[in-house]
Amino acid sequence: MNVTQLKCFIAASETLHFGRAAQSLDILPATLGRQIRQLEDHLGVELFRRTTRSVTMTEAGNRVLEDARALVAQAEAFEETARAVRSAEAHVLRVGAIDSAAAGLIPQILQPLHEAHPDLEIQIVEQKTIHLLPKLLSGSLDIAFCRPPDIRDPRLVFRTLFYETAVVALPKAHALAYQETIEIAELSDEPLIVPDRRSRPHSHDLTMSLFMGAGLTARVAQIAEEKQTIVNLVAAGTGLAIVPRWTARLRVQGVRFIPLAKTDATSQAKLILAASWARGTRDPLRDSFLSVLEAQLESLEASA
Missing domain, CATH: 1.10.10.10 (Winged helix-like DNA-binding domain superfamily/Winged helix DNA-binding domain)
Incomplete structure (x- = not known):
C-alpha cells in the first residue's frame, strides 16, 4: 500500500x-x-x-x-516537515539535467536565479533521463530536466517546457559545413553517429524519423552513448550526427553545427524538454526555481 x-x-x-x-x-x-x-x-x-x-x-x-x-x-x-527541515538547514536545490539542458539551460538560468534568490544553492546532477527519474522518486533529486518517456510514471509530474531544435554536427572540412541549412536528402549517403535507443530513445528516434520522413534510410556507422563522445567522433571524421542545438555549446574544435532545412518531416521530429518532479510534493525552493524559470522561458526557448 x-x-x-x-x-x-x-x-x-x-x-x-x-x-x-x-x-x-x-x-x-x-x-x-x-x-x-x-x-x-x-x-x-x-x-x-x-x-x-x-x-x-x-x-x-x-x-x-x-x-x-x-x-x-x-x-x-x-x-512537508522533512523538506522544511532541509530548507532550514541549507538552501540547497538538487537539480538533475540531461546533457543538452546541462549545456544550454542550466548556465542561462543560474545568474537570474542567483539575483532573485542569492541564498539558494544549486547542486547539478547530469545524467540520462532513465537515471534521473528514479532519483526523483527516491527523493535524491528535487527537480529534473529530461525527455518525458512514452509511458509516464503517475508518481511524477511532467511539465513540457519547449522543443529543442535539431542541428547537424559535421567536421569543418566537410563539403556541407558552410551551408546555411542542410536538407536531410543531402545526408543520404553520409555515415551517421547515433546513440543507443535503449539509453537515449528520443535522440535515436529523432534521427531515424527524420530520414523516414524524407523517404530515406539512415546509414548508421557508429553507436555512441554520450553527446561529448558523439561530437568528438564527428571531429575525428567518423561520421555526422543530428543533435540538439545546445550541443554546440560543447565547443569541440573542428566541428560546425548547421540547422536542418525546415520541412514537414523536420517540423514533426521534435525533442521535447520537460521539467519533472515528484507528484504531490511541496517544496518552496523548487517553486522559487520554477518561478525564475517561467520568467526566462521565452529567451531559453529562443536559444534552444
Whole structure:
C-alpha cells in the first residue's frame, strides 16, 4: 500500500467516476483503476462496486475512507516537515539535467536565479533521463530536466517546457559545413553517429524519423552513448550526427553545427524538454526555481 493508491481511492470516492477522478490527478483512467485494484488486493476487500453504468462505494470503502484521508494528510505533513527541515538547514536545490539542458539551460538560468534568490544553492546532477527519474522518486533529486518517456510514471509530474531544435554536427572540412541549412536528402549517403535507443530513445528516434520522413534510410556507422563522445567522433571524421542545438555549446574544435532545412518531416521530429518532479510534493525552493524559470522561458526557448 502506498500514498498514490490512497490518493486514487480518495479521488474516485469523491467523483464516483474513474475518468473524472483520473483527470483530477492528471493520470490515465487505466492507471487509476490499476492503483485501486492493487489497493483492494492488498486490503483484501472491494472498495467500489463497478458496473458498465456506475461506480458506487462498498461498505468497506465507506468505512476506511476517513482513515485513508488521514493517512494521506499525515504523509503530506511528514514530507512537508522533512523538506522544511532541509530548507532550514541549507538552501540547497538538487537539480538533475540531461546533457543538452546541462549545456544550454542550466548556465542561462543560474545568474537570474542567483539575483532573485542569492541564498539558494544549486547542486547539478547530469545524467540520462532513465537515471534521473528514479532519483526523483527516491527523493535524491528535487527537480529534473529530461525527455518525458512514452509511458509516464503517475508518481511524477511532467511539465513540457519547449522543443529543442535539431542541428547537424559535421567536421569543418566537410563539403556541407558552410551551408546555411542542410536538407536531410543531402545526408543520404553520409555515415551517421547515433546513440543507443535503449539509453537515449528520443535522440535515436529523432534521427531515424527524420530520414523516414524524407523517404530515406539512415546509414548508421557508429553507436555512441554520450553527446561529448558523439561530437568528438564527428571531429575525428567518423561520421555526422543530428543533435540538439545546445550541443554546440560543447565547443569541440573542428566541428560546425548547421540547422536542418525546415520541412514537414523536420517540423514533426521534435525533442521535447520537460521539467519533472515528484507528484504531490511541496517544496518552496523548487517553486522559487520554477518561478525564475517561467520568467526566462521565452529567451531559453529562443536559444534552444
